[in-house]
Amino acid sequence: MMQVQVRMFICDDGERFMGKGPAKLLRLTEQTGSLRRAAAQMGMSYSKAHGLIKRLEQVVPQQVLECHVGGASGGGAQLTEYGRCLLQAYEEMNSKINAGAEQAFSEFCAAMGLDNSDAAST
Numbered sequence: 001m002m003q004v005q006v007r008m009f010i011c012d013d014g015e016r017f018m019g020k021g022p023a024k025l026l027r028l029t030e031q032t033g034s035l036r037r038a039a040a041q042m043g044m045s046y047s048k049a050h051g052l053i054k055r056l057e058q059v060v061p062q063q064v065l066e067c068h069v070g071g072a073s074g075g076g077a078q079l080t081e082y083g084r085c086l087l088q089a090y091e092e093m094n095s096k097i098n099a100g101a102e103q104a105f106s107e108f109c110a111a112m113g114l115d116n117s118d119a120a121s122t
Contacts, residue, residue, distance in 0.1 A: 004101050004102065004104075004105035006098055007019075007020075008093075010090075017055050017059045017060075018059075018086075018090060021042075022053075023094075024042060025038055025039065025042060025044070026065075026079060026083060026086075028041050028042065029065065029077050030078065033077065033078060034075075034076050035067065053065055060082075062080065062082040063082065063083070064079060064080055064083030066078055066080050
């Protein structure tokens with residue numbers, strides 16, 4: 001089956017800081033209440049996850065995660081209001097890009113006489 005595949009990253013001076021991985025990490029952190037648990041679910045080390053968030057926060061104008069150090073309550077992390085807005089805006093932009101890619105691929109297939117009735121994009 002033919003398909004179009006789109007990979008989208010947001011870069012600053014050529015260096016990636018937001019993409020599918022960081023977005024998933026933010027989403028899982030919001031769901032689990034823990035950066036460590038989110039990283040584990042992704043098969044990622046905590047230090048790598050922390051580095052991704054730190055890189056992201058170096059580029060955007062506000063903090064995206066609010067972390068609480070362990071202790072009796074066990075610590076945890078949650079997205080800030082800005083972090084939730086950033087994640088939502090990223091996911092909406094990604095959906096629009098994928099929809100545009102699907103449309104462009106359909107037009108390409110039509111122009112080239114290709115059957116894309118089973119086509120999908122990722």
